[in-house]
Amino acid sequence: MSQPGRNSAFTKGMLALGFVFLYAPILSLMVYSFNESRLVTVWSGFSVKWYGELFRDQQMMDAAWVSIQVAFWTAWASVVLGTMAAMVMTRFRHFPGKTLFGGLITAPLVMPEVITGLSILLLFVSIGPVIGIGGQRGMLTIWIAHVTFCMAFVTVVISSRLGELDRSLEEAAMDLGANRLKVFFVITLPIIAPALISGWLLAFTLSLDDLVIASFVSGPSSTTLPMKVFSSVRLGVSPKINALATLMIAAVSVAAVIGWWVMHREERKRQRDARLALQKG
Numbered sequence: 719m720s721q722p723g724r725n726s727a728f729t730k731g732m733l734a735l736g737f738v739f740l741y742a743p744i745l746s747l748m749v750y751s752f753n754e755s756r757l758v759t760v761w762s763g764f765s766v767k768w769y770g771e772l773f774r775d776q777q778m779m780d781a782a783w784v785s786i787q788v789a790f791w792t793a794w795a796s797v798v799l800g801t802m803a804a805m806v807m808t809r810f811r812h813f814p815g816k817t818l819f820g821g822l823i824t825a826p827l828v829m830p831e832v833i834t835g836l837s838i839l840l841l842f843v844s845i846g847p848v849i850g851i852g853g854q855r856g857m858l859t860i861w862i863a864h865v866t867f868c869m870a871f872v873t874v875v876i877s878s879r880l881g882e883l884d885r886s887l888e889e890a891a892m893d894l895g896a897n898r899l900k901v902f903f904v905i906t907l908p909i910i911a912p913a914l915i916s917g918w919l920l921a922f923t924l925s926l927d928d929l930v931i932a933s934f935v936s937g938p939s940s941t942t943l944p945m946k947v948f949s950s951v952r953l954g955v956s957p958k959i960n961a962l963a964t965l966m967i968a969a970v971s972v973a974a975v976i977g978w979w980v981m982h983r984e985e986r987k988r989q990r991d992a993r994l995a996l997q998k999g
Contacts, residue, residue: 744967751960758955768957769965775958781946782962788857788942789925792864796921797914799865800872807873808880826870835934838863842935855937863935864925871924872917879913880906909988912981919977923970 750758754765772778803823810816826834842859883906891901907914929944936942947959 747960748964748967751957751964753957753960756957758957758960768961772958772961772965777941778943778946778950778958778962781941781943784857784940785926785943788860788864789922791861792868792925793918793922795861795865796868796872797876797918799869800876800917800921801910801914803869803873804876804880807877823873824870826867827874831867831928831930834867835863835931838866838931839934855935856940859935859937860932860940860942863931864928867928867931868921868924872921875917875920876910876913879910883909908984911984915977915981919973922973926966 750761751768752764752766753761754767755762807816807820807823838859842855887905887909888901891905892898896904927944928942929948932942933945936945943962947962950956950959
């Protein structure tokens, strides 16, 4: 018979090994971003000069600004469209074409990004002159492609939260005279707010990280940060890339902590309101 203590130690050891495997390269990258040497694998002393070099690299800063703008607006559009799609999938139980609609919404989840990028590029080439894009590809085409890709992930996140929502709360509000629009903004939206925040952060991260799709639909004046980093790394890893990665990790970590804190506060508030409602009932 196996001993519980030995199994627990083995599980903890494997978990620790997994964390080391995942995060040791990231920690190494962050440490070497403060390396004085130009060689990224040889430590020669502490320095922050590569951060200064990074901010003086105008092309890198321009690419970062393009990526941040695209990711910001992609996240908002994906949350709005994803919420609408999730409402249709969870609130309208039966309608003609529901299976096809769900398949089209979730197709980007399983479709290779190369296929997605190529298909969107061909779409822009064929209908670009009709919608006013023509042969000019830039931030607008990247934004449209990223919304198409990220909306599927946001829809899945919000659909799962809507599926767990207690419909009796909405029905009670409508019994008291509230219309469906007011019920959505007063009852449904606050409850699913943590899912909306999670979907927003997920869409922002996916858009900021995308390289393949953006490579198909971008133009000469709309180079994104992953495209710039990829082209730079092909010529050799520069310590500036380590500095850039460290800043991105710090920014994502801060955003994740803020998102967790907001969701935790909302969840505690919801549980407190539920307890008060039960006590009054």
